Structures are given as C-alpha cells and as structure tokens.
Amino acid sequence: MERIGLALWAYDAGDLPGDLDELAERIDARMAEAAAAGASILVLPEWNVEQTLLWATTPPAPTAEPGFMAESGAGLLAKVRDLPAKHGVALLAGTWSARPLNGSGMVNRAHLLFPDGTLFTQDKLCLVPSEKDPDDWALFPGSTLKVVTWRGLRIAILICLDSELPALSPILGQADIDLLLVPSNTAKRSGYYRVFGCAKARAIELGALVGVVGCVGTIPLEVPRTNFSGAAVYGPCEAAFGDTGVFAFLEPRERGGDMLIAKDLPVGEIRRLRRERAFEVWPGPWSGGHVSLEEVEVGG
Numbered sequence: 001m002e003r004i005g006l007a008l009w010a011y012d013a014g015d016l017p018g019d020l021d022e023l024a025e026r027i028d029a030r031m032a033e034a035a036a037a038g039a040s041i042l043v044l045p046e047w048n049v050e051q052t053l054l055w056a057t058t059p060p061a062p063t064a065e066p067g068f069m070a071e072s073g074a075g076l077l078a079k080v081r082d083l084p085a086k087h088g089v090a091l092l093a094g095t096w097s098a099r100p101l102n103g104s105g106m107v108n109r110a111h112l113l114f115p116d117g118t119l120f121t122q123d124k125l126c127l128v129p130s131e132k133d134p135d136d137w138a139l140f141p142g143s144t145l146k147v148v149t150w151r152g153l154r155i156a157i158l159i160c161l162d163s164e165l166p167a168l169s170p171i172l173g174q175a176d177i178d179l180l181l182v183p184s185n186t187a188k189r190s191g192y193y194r195v196f197g198c199a200k201a202r203a204i205e206l207g208a209l210v211g212v213v214g215c216v217g218t219i220p221l222e223v224p225r226t227n228f229s230g231a232a233v234y235g236p237c238e239a240a241f242g243d244t245g246v247f248a249f250l251e252p253r254e255r256g257g258d259m260l261i262a263k264d265l266p267v268g269e270i271r272r273l274r275r276e277r278a279f280e281v282w283p284g285p286w287s288g289g290h291v292s293l294e295e296v297e298v299g300g
Helices: 020-036 050-055 062-080 083-087 160-164 168-173 189-206 267-275
Strands: 004-009 041-043 090-098 107-113 119-123 148-150 153-157 179-184 209-214 229-234 246-253 259-265
Touching (some): 020 062, 020 259, 062 090, 062 107, 083 090, 090 179, 107 179, 160 189, 168 189, 179 189, 189 209, 189 229, 189 246, 209 259, 229 259
Parallel strands (some): 004 041, 041 090, 153 179, 179 209
Antiparallel strands (some): 004 259, 107 119, 148 153, 209 229
C-alpha cells in the first residue's frame, strides 16, 4: 500500500444514543462516509463507551464502572464486527475496559477490526491516576506493545498517555512501523495539548505517520465528565511533505463530533525515506545508549 486515507472521528460523548443498536448504526454511517472518501481505516477515541454509564438504572460506584463499560464495549464489538467487511474499511472501534485471558483484573483495551474479520487488540501500558486508583477504576496496565501488518502496513497503537512516554519510542523504532494510531480521551485543554504535542513528536522520532483523535462533549453524569479534543495526522517534518509535519488537522473543540478525513497520505514514500535514512537529519532508531549523565554544581 503506497498511499492510504485515514478517517478520525472526534466522537461526541455528550450525544447519547438510545441503545447499542443506534450507536452501531452511527458507526455504520461513518464507515460508509469514510469508504466513500477513500479511507482505509476509521479511528474512534479512547473510552468512547463511557457515555453508556448513563444507561445504568442506578449510577454504578466508581469501582463498578469498568465492569459496566466492559459489557457495553463487548456488546458494541459484536454489533460492529461485520462492518469492516461490509465497507472494506478497518475499524478501530475505540477503547474500553476488558478482562485479560488470565482473568486478573481489567485493562483499558483498544479494539482494531480488519475486513477479513481479524481482531487486533492493544492494552494501555501506563495508566492515569483515576484508572489505576484501587478506589476508582482499579485497572491494571498492559505489558506488551504489539505491531500488526496489514496490506503491507506495519501498524501500532498507543492509547492516550502512552503516546506521552518517550521510553516507548526506541522500542517502536526497532519495529519499523508505518502508522501509529493514538485513540485518546482528555478532559481538559492541557491534556489535549500534551497528547497531540507528543503524538507529533512520535511521528518525528519514528519517521512514520501518526493519527490521533479524542472524544468531545460532556457526559451529564452526577459529576459531569468533560471532553476536549480534536483530530490530526502527523508525519516527518520534511521539505518533501510540506515542512510542518501536519498532514491533516481538525481544530480542538468542546463539542461537535466531526470527522477528519485525511486522503492520499504518502505512506510508501515515507517508508522508503525512513528505510534509506534519507530524511534531512534523522539518524534512524536511536537509543542514546552511549550517553551518560553528568551533574555539575556551581556555587554562588
């Protein structure tokens, strides 16, 4: 695959569907739109099923919320499982709580469906305080960073905070990835700027495309949960691609639910330049292993 299109849906978590069937119908419609525009993948944000907590007869306690969302997510996954085959578009259906095969606690897991029916998952590796707090969501971090190859594309997923961790870049740098997908969920402007700024840094470090998207809108729970985000596709800052490293961009917002479609992304040419070490100054995967830390104290 020499050129790809990406569709990134800044999902409005404040726009509650009537049930999972309606939510699946909304995704179906967006996939049709993505397919018509020539997109290869549709990406939904992190914790896109958090709004389903509003369906609970009695608001669940914080420690019970992951279990509720796990059921919502599993139900949604079953309803959208056939959509990639229907539209010929891969679907990152979002992230939600899930129980690992070993049954030990719950993780925050991204779910990427391919047109042939394959399900690829990635667990969040570093949790925010509320996710790991034993008195709140009490989730556990993942321990494996996966790469999947599809139609010649090497794809990895970093969920939200994971994209802010430079320690993961040397690991991914050895994997020669073409595309990094970053589903995110940020309540504040500060969180948005952290994730999107670091997503662009990962694109430069890896010499690859990075697609990042988050939820917008406010979920009207007893304590309202705000979402502020947008969508973007970043890549190497090279003259051959327009200098800025910004391949497509949807302005951040508090509500709206718009979808960014980035067409004809030159993934093949980026791959060629990366493998030939032909970027302007990029040295290739770089660990800094030869660098030592020296401290100097100056008085007065």
